[in-house]
Amino acid sequence: MGLVVQKFGGTSVGSAERIKHVAERVIEEKNRGNDVVVVVSAMGKTTDSLVKLAGEITDTPSKREMDVLLTTGEQITISLLAMALNEKNVEAISFTGWQAGMETEAVHGNARILNIKTERIEEHLMDGKVVIVAGFQGITEGGDITTLGRGGSDTTAVALAAALKADKCDIYTDVTGVYTTDPRYVKEARKLLSISYDEMLELANLGAGVLHPRAVEYAKNYQMPLVVRSSMEQEEGTIIEEEVSMEQNLVVRGVAFEDNITSVTVFGLKNSLTSLSTIFSTLASNHINVDIIIQSLTESQATNLSFSIKDSDLNETVKVLEENKAVLGYDKVASEQGLAKVSIVGSGMISNPGVAADMFKVLAEQDIVIKMVSTSEIKVSTVIEKGNMVKAVETLHDAFDLSNLPVINA
Amino acid sequence: MGLVVQKFGGTSVGSAERIKHVAERVIEEKNRGNDVVVVVSAMGKTTDSLVKLAGEITDTPSKREMDVLLTTGEQITISLLAMALNEKNVEAISFTGWQAGMETEAVHGNARILNIKTERIEEHLMDGKVVIVAGFQGITEGGDITTLGRGGSDTTAVALAAALKADKCDIYTDVTGVYTTDPRYVKEARKLLSISYDEMLELANLGAGVLHPRAVEYAKNYQMPLVVRSSMEQEEGTIIEEEVSMEQNLVVRGVAFEDNITSVTVFGLKNSLTSLSTIFSTLASNHINVDIIIQSLTESQATNLSFSIKDSDLNETVKVLEENKAVLGYDKVASEQGLAKVSIVGSGMISNPGVAADMFKVLAEQDIVIKMVSTSEIKVSTVIEKGNMVKAVETLHDAFDLSNLPVINA
Structure with a gap:
């Protein structure tokens, strides 16, 4: 019995169908005997539509109000995923950022997480429920809604995994892992079994785009193993951890x-x-x-x-x-x-x-x-x-x- | 200097254009020297789309999760209206139900308001800001999101007006007032200048559909005068109050x-x-x-x-x-x-x-x-x-x- 935090990005939850598929992925993990906390992003192009809507109102939206607007995206996904799990007879409960106790600094659009009050999540995990948390969002001490900026949902997942002392944090995405280079350009690109936090940080900063550097840094600070894997295909992903055991003879990894x-x-x-x-x-x-x-x-x-x-x-x-x-x-x-x-x-x-x-x-x-x-x-x-x-x-x-x-x- | 609560329904905030128009209406009231609190519904068909989305996941959605899902609708509107007011150089701040201190019983889908903690709203009114509150939604003592059921945004507006001791509560809608009968069916229908709470309650219960009976009951309990008027046209509306001064010779009013x-x-x-x-x-x-x-x-x-x-x-x-x-x-x-x-x-x-x-x-x-x-x-x-x-x-x-x-x- 362990605790696994799973994170599913916007493409993985892009439609009702895909959300049902994500529910299957969650249940597989649950059936392995683990407690599961799921972090989700907004569905597909939801964030873009909301940004466009704001653009029809003003060219200079207040950052506070943009955060109020954009956080609805993940709130929609958490409720739908909870319903999809209930439909498959798995008890689940959704939490927005503020409900999950995700306390951030009072900066809109790019807030850093200060503290996570995990009591509420832990209470429901104890009841055997899957807990679903809205990524990308938090709350200030004063009760304002904040967002974590780019890569926010990855950061939410890693921070939650660290706070809950999870055994691992699985980042489900639209690629099957971390590659030696971008397979869209280079057909000889190979998926890596493992990569170190530092290497991943360099790759993330260099535009590899799989994981946001903030999330990797967070994982490194808390020594939380991350696995990047596909939400669509049943394939082994790439583990990101401190000591890379495999392929150590490689001087260059990407x-x-x-x-x-x-x-x-x-x-x-x-x-x-x-x-x-x-x-x-x-x-x-x-x-x-x-x-x-x-x-x-x-x-x-x-x-x-x-x-x-x-x-x-x-x-x-x-x-x-x-x-x-x-x-x-x-x-x-x-x-x-x-x-x-x-x-x-x-x-x-x-x-x-x-x-x-x-x-x-x-x-x-x-x-x-x-x-x-x-x-x-x-x-x-x-x-x-x-x-x-x-x-x-x-x-x-x-x-x-x-x-x-x-x-x-x- | 008074305090006016304005409520705008789904049709009135159905597009970015209409939200800008609503902002004008708010500014008119502000320019009359009043403090203004605005309650808004979800944009046009947003709620229907969200219900449809849930329907693609399950036929029996959890009521708790439906509330999490549906409340995103008003949250979108409050942020956009705040932006529209800012764009016109009017200071405004948006609050979701939980931010506005809208405490309800722990019933999903049809919760009653128990108490409104108005401190946060009052603080921002003191600063001269327009305060925008999401209608239809609240929070339980345990921190769960609730909705107030049908006519919920009207109820939010009236309850807020009562709690804030507002001078009046203007319900802006897609009709110009309360009519003697439905003008879509009877061309001789006439708009009433005034109607009593009790008459309005009977009309509301009888399907007149302008105002939800719960909102009228709330207004009657707190003796809060309500005005039903058009958000699109500059026309006098119908006032709903205890003692009806005009047209008193009428035995039947609708x-x-x-x-x-x-x-x-x-x-x-x-x-x-x-x-x-x-x-x-x-x-x-x-x-x-x-x-x-x-x-x-x-x-x-x-x-x-x-x-x-x-x-x-x-x-x-x-x-x-x-x-x-x-x-x-x-x-x-x-x-x-x-x-x-x-x-x-x-x-x-x-x-x-x-x-x-x-x-x-x-x-x-x-x-x-x-x-x-x-x-x-x-x-x-x-x-x-x-x-x-x-x-x-x-x-x-x-x-x-x-x-x-x-x-x-x-």
């Missing part, structure tokens, strides 16, 4: 990529000491996410600074830089759009020097020019031309032996 | 009607003393609403009992009666479908004997056979054939001088 990257270069920064922090705090306060940052010295006293952003943030970035030109003290700004980021990720890099060099060599052999480089302990990222992205990924996937991995459940 | 009535007769009840209460408590526990009840003596010791129900309840009624035949001790059951109920209502009847006789005479002159009769202090109801319904209403409307009333705002 190749991630992301297009629509722009590089911006600020030439001739006069006072790099203060202007560096000024530039990035100014961009951050304008909600521009900066990814790779490279600072290079010039022959003069001045500094050149390059960083990467999303294509869509370019206009705003240039505007912010120009408005602050006097304070920042630079010569000129240049940018290059239509770039892509390709990264290799693997804990094995820590004990294997020269992995970055291998990557550069592989790309050079394909005549792929590297525009920017950034490295961490377990990751090397390169910015290249978008047109070379898929070729780079395929070549790296082969070169680091990922295409030779056994195929799992497929 | 002709109400309702079709799809079935009469059921139970012949030869052996022990009328106990079987009367047994029959109706048995039917009530099977959720069958009985309207008119007539008991007649026969030549033997036994009693014949007739009562009217909705056509749709006939099968269930017959089933219940047959299952309990041994206990009830009767000879046989007969029924007649396809009937209608036509009623005249007016406080003036109390001091004008012979009004019922006038009604029977008018109907007899039209060769309309009266199948059942029921009377109260301020109402006479007759059950006739459905085919005669509109003719009966028109003739009574003329005969009791209602067609001669002045036309208001039209």
Whole structure:
């Protein structure tokens, strides 16, 4: 007898039919003798419809009211899933975020969970019920409804699993697990049996998109094993945990990529000491996410600074830089759009020097020019031309032996 | 400076456009110098869509989960209306039932309001904000979501008006007021300037459909003046209050009607003393609403009992009666479908004997056979054939001088 938290995303609960199918999945787990807590997202395109409705009213909706609006999405799903379980003679009870005791900070649209009062959930688990909790939502101390932002339902699931001391947290999604790279682009992509939190964090941040980094961080902090698996197919998923037991001989465990990257270069920064922090705090306060940052010295006293952003943030970035030109003290700004980021990720890099060099060599052999480089302990990222992205990924996937991995459940 | 509670129904908030229009109505009231609390229903067909969705999952949804599901409807509207007011630079804040402190008994689908903790609403009114409250919903002591059943949003509005000691409660709807009869059937129907709570209660119970009787009862208990008016047109509405000052010379103030009535007769009840209460408590526990009840003596010791129900309840009624035949001790059951109920209502009847006789005479002159009769202090109801319904209403409307009333705002 254990306790399992299951999370089903928007596609998995996209219709009455699919909700019935999810109920089957819940019952399977229950029949294994486990207590089950289920976290669900809003049905399919519900959130989009609600956002559209708000857009017909105003271009600048209050964040508080957006949270009131959007949280109805999960509230619909929890009640329907409870009904679907009841229909199959399984006792179930639904809880919204506030009913589940999901206390968050008083920030609308992107609140962090502060505490979960699990008494009510535990009481109903003791009664043998399946407890269904609305993902993505919480309540402030003052009784206002909040949402957790992107990846919110994953975070709800992991946080609940941690608070309830669950044995594991299964993230059911529309993919069958975590892959060595995106199988939609690279047919040699292989599903991994396991991956470490840190590797998953790098992959999530790099656009692998399976799990939100916040949820992975939360899981790492609480050492809660996560399993990413398909809600539609009966396939083994990928376990995300601290110590990865399988495939440990792999230096690189995944190749991630992301297009629509722009590089911006600020030439001739006069006072790099203060202007560096000024530039990035100014961009951050304008909600521009900066990814790779490279600072290079010039022959003069001045500094050149390059960083990467999303294509869509370019206009705003240039505007912010120009408005602050006097304070920042630079010569000129240049940018290059239509770039892509390709990264290799693997804990094995820590004990294997020269992995970055291998990557550069592989790309050079394909005549792929590297525009920017950034490295961490377990990751090397390169910015290249978008047109070379898929070729780079395929070549790296082969070169680091990922295409030779056994195929799992497929 | 007063306090006005406004209530807008589903049609009035049926689209983003209409919600913007409602915002204008709220601002007009605010500009008159009043504090405003707004109660709203779910948008147009939202509730129907949610019921349909539940129907795709199960035929027997848990009432608790239906309440979780359906309350999302009003939650969507409150947030959108708050956004629409903000967009017009009016400060507004939305509250769900539980946020508004709407405490109800622990009954799902049809809960009664026990208490309203108005502190939070009052605090925001003090700040000059428009407070928007989700109608139809509440919360139990145990933290479960409840709904108030039919006419729930009207009841929310009246209960809030009473709890906040508002100066009045305006019920905005898709009709321009309370009419002497249904203008969709009788072109001579006239809007009333005022009507008493008791008259409105009789009209509401008789299917006039403008206001739910529960809301009127609540208003009467707290002596809260209600105004029924159009959300679309700038027309004076009808005020519902204790003492009706205008049109007091009218003996009859309205002709109400309702079709799809079935009469059921139970012949030869052996022990009328106990079987009367047994029959109706048995039917009530099977959720069958009985309207008119007539008991007649026969030549033997036994009693014949007739009562009217909705056509749709006939099968269930017959089933219940047959299952309990041994206990009830009767000879046989007969029924007649396809009937209608036509009623005249007016406080003036109390001091004008012979009004019922006038009604029977008018109907007899039209060769309309009266199948059942029921009377109260301020109402006479007759059950006739459905085919005669509109003719009966028109003739009574003329005969009791209602067609001669002045036309208001039209």
